[in-house]
Amino acid sequence: xxxxxPTAVRCTDIRRHFxxxxxxxxxxxxxxxxxxxxELSFLVGPSGCGKTTLISVIAGLxxxxxxxxxxxxxxxxxxxPDERVLFRREHLGFVFQQYNLLQALTAAENAAVPLLAAGxxxxxxxxxxxxxxxxLGLGSRTxxxxxxxSGGQQQRVxxxxxxxxxxxxxxxxxxxxxxxxxxxxxxMELLATAAVHPDRAVLVVxxxxxxxxxADVIAHMDDGRIVRTEAGPSxxxxxxxxxxxxxx
Amino acid sequence: MTWVGLQMLRNDRAKxxxxxxxxxxxxxxxxxxxxxxxxxxxxxAAQIRDVKDADLWVTQPEVExxxxxxxxxxxxxxxxxxxPGVAWAAPLVKIDAIGxxxxxxLNTVTMLGIDDASLVGLPHRMRVGQADAIRERDTAVIDxxxxxxxxxxxxxxxxxxxxxxxxxxxIVGVSDAAAPFTGLPLLHTxxxxxxxxxxxxxxxxxxxxxxxxxxSRPAEVCRRIDALGGLRARTTEGFARDAMRFYGSxxxxxxxxxxxxxxxxxxxxxxxxxxxxxxxxxARPLSMLKVVGTTDRQLGRMxxxxxxxxxxxxxxxxxxxxxxxxxxxxxxxxxxxLYLPWEIxxxxxxxxxxxxxxxxxxxxxxxxxxEPATVFR
Numbered sequence: 001x002x003x004x005x006p007t008a009v010r011c012t013d014i015r016r017h018f019x020x021x022x023x024x025x026x027x028x029x030x031x032x033x034x035x036x037x038x039e040l041s042f043l044v045g046p047s048g049c050g051k052t053t054l055i056s057v058i059a060g061l062x063x064x065x066x067x068x069x070x071x072x073x074x075x076x077x078x079x080x081p082d083e084r085v086l087f088r089r090e091h092l093g094f095v096f097q098q099y100n101l102l103q104a105l106t107a108a109e110n111a112a113v114p115l116l117a118a119g120x121x122x123x124x125x126x127x128x129x130x131x132x133x134x135x136l137g138l139g140s141r142t143x144x145x146x147x148x149x150s151g152g153q154q155q156r157v158x159x160x161x162x163x164x165x166x167x168x169x170x171x172x173x174x175x176x177x178x179x180x181x182x183x184x185x186x187x188m189e190l191l192a193t194a195a196v197h198p199d200r201a202v203l204v205v206x207x208x209x210x211x212x213x214x215a216d217v218i219a220h221m222d223d224g225r226i227v228r229t230e231a232g233p234s235x236x237x238x239x240x241x242x243x244x245x246x247x248x
Numbered sequence: 249m250t251w252v253g254l255q256m257l258r259n260d261r262a263k264x265x266x267x268x269x270x271x272x273x274x275x276x277x278x279x280x281x282x283x284x285x286x287x288x289x290x291x292x293a294a295q296i297r298d299v300k301d302a303d304l305w306v307t308q309p310e311v312e313x314x315x316x317x318x319x320x321x322x323x324x325x326x327x328x329x330x331x332p333g334v335a336w337a338a339p340l341v342k343i344d345a346i347g348x349x350x351x352x353x354l355n356t357v358t359m360l361g362i363d364d365a366s367l368v369g370l371p372h373r374m375r376v377g378q379a380d381a382i383r384e385r386d387t388a389v390i391d392x393x394x395x396x397x398x399x400x401x402x403x404x405x406x407x408x409x410x411x412x413x414x415x416x417x418x419i420v421g422v423s424d425a426a427a428p429f430t431g432l433p434l435l436h437t438x439x440x441x442x443x444x445x446x447x448x449x450x451x452x453x454x455x456x457x458x459x460x461x462x463x464s465r466p467a468e469v470c471r472r473i474d475a476l477g478g479l480r481a482r483t484t485e486g487f488a489r490d491a492m493r494f495y496g497s498x499x500x501x502x503x504x505x506x507x508x509x510x511x512x513x514x515x516x517x518x519x520x521x522x523x524x525x526x527x528x529x530x531a532r533p534l535s536m537l538k539v540v541g542t543t544d545r546q547l548g549r550m551x552x553x554x555x556x557x558x559x560x561x562x563x564x565x566x567x568x569x570x571x572x573x574x575x576x577x578x579x580x581x582x583x584x585x586l587y588l589p590w591e592i593x594x595x596x597x598x599x600x601x602x603x604x605x606x607x608x609x610x611x612x613x614x615x616x617x618x619e620p621a622t623v624f625r
Contacts, residue, residue, distance in 0.1 A: 056621035089541020100536040104259030116249055117542045173624045
């Protein structure tokens with residue numbers, strides 16, 4: 001069960017390092033960050049600043065060295081691994097930079113994967129995925145294989161896969177990085193209209209400044225810290241409820 | 249999710265086909281070699297098991313197989329007949345001699361002289377002619393391999409003869425006797441004809457065939473005959489097993505086992521390696537599946553089903569090829585005894601599945617260790 005907490009994602013003093021001894025690298029150095037429901041939040045910053053590590057921790061794919069992550073009031077750190085997988089399956093959706101579609105499956109079948117993982121019968125799952133693809137403008141391409149689709153179409157299939165099970169949090173990793181500007185703009189437009197929902201948060205990691213105007217909140221990250229949080233151009237929200245942890 | 253796994257496998261046609269071919273060839277090789285070995289061993293006992301009407305074989309104590317002949321004194325037949333529990337006993341003569349066909353073909357032949365009165369040991373199945381026609385003096389029925397050796401490519405024709413030790417033996421039929429291990433032509437004739445071909449030996453009887461009375465246990469009757477001294481009695485199956493054990497201890501099975509082992513190792517290695525490669529090349533899609541909430545248990549089932557499909561299809565193809573080759577080879581008269589027991593088919597598939605199972609387990613461990621976060625990189 002998830003609570004009615006208006007904060008979808010709450011990260012408290014997240015630290016994470018890789019390696020030991022001289023090879024030890026501090027990737028996250030005490031990150032405090034939150035994302036509200038109904039918010040399209042961007043996490044931006046230069047390569048290597050820890051964005052991907054942070055979303056991996058938020059998604060429960062990486063354990064933080066210290067600190068706590070709670071999603072919709074549930075502390076991921078206290079969940080057993082199996083429960084975390086089930087929580088992720090039910091409440092999280094993902095869009096990746098490289099789409100990560102299964103080449104063996106059609107667009108509709110790819111979009112249905114989270115439903116299949118949840119145990120839904122194949123025909124029913126594919127029907128639901130097909131209906132969603134139709135809403136995303138890919139109604140005529142549901143039977144196409146990834147190799148038969150353009151980059152933008154593949155990213156739309158990936159978006160359908162992220163939304164098909166109606167998750168509470170959608171995590172997007174560089175969703176426009178592999179696309180040209182116009183296609184990237186179209187995908188973001190679709191993300192902003194299809195994914196954003198009063199009861200759902202969308203967290204986008206990007207360093208594509210051309211799409212910043214879609215953001216409600218933009219959190220700037222550098223050297224493993226959130227250095228600045230600002231309201232995005234499309235935001236009804238003035239600022240993040242959390243203060244920046246940037247050094248003075 | 250298992251359906252997704254099957255689609256992934258189907259999509260990688262090259263590896264899917266390579267694995268099926270590897271399993272098929274390994275199964276074929278193992279089944280073929282095991283079938284040849286089983287056939288060879290069963291051929292060492294073929295002439296023993298071919299005698300359906302007797303259930304006891306009596307020989308000199310040191311005789312281990314059908315091809316070891318040490319004659320028995322004629323009195324031994326009477327001693328055996330006098331043992332309680334013996335319903336009847338009949339002599340069987342075995343002679344190896346040189347035969348020459350009318351066309352001049354020369355071959356060593358094995359002649360079995362059957363008791364004229366009882367015809368115990370007569371071939372129970374004939375391809376051409378009547379077996380009991382051998383009652384007539386200087387006649388014999390020949391086995392299909394022998395007929396092919398003496399009259400290659402020709403159909404059976406009555407009136408042909410083979411000259412053995414200066415006597416003309418007329419061939420009156422072709423038996424369906426099992427092919428002998430020695431590969432020599434097998435002629436069934438009457439004891440009196442065999443006696444006429446003898447070189448003046450004092451004793452002709454090679455084996456005594458006997459039947460236990462109804463209600464008597466053959467093994468118990470054997471013990472009674474053994475107790476007479478100077479004789480060794482065995483049930484038909486016991487003598488057959490002794491013969492197979494005797495030839496099996498000569499080292500030939502080891503050579504076949506090496507080939508079977510190579511088939512197992514190579515087949516499992518290629519299949520396992522290709523499967524592991526398939527899994528490793530699909531690390532990113534599998535990581536994605538883990539990210540979207542597919543459990544390790546679900547992924548394990550996927551791998552198990554993929555492996556089962558490859559092994560199932562490969563085993564079916566391999567077994568079908570082995571059976572087809574077996575059927576094809578059996579059309580040759582000398583190789584007519586080749587057979588593929590279901591135990592061998594099942595055993596070889598099971599052995600390959602066990603070894604390949606290790607590769608599946610390694611693949612599963614690899615998938616379980618996959619770091620799902622790598623999908624973001």
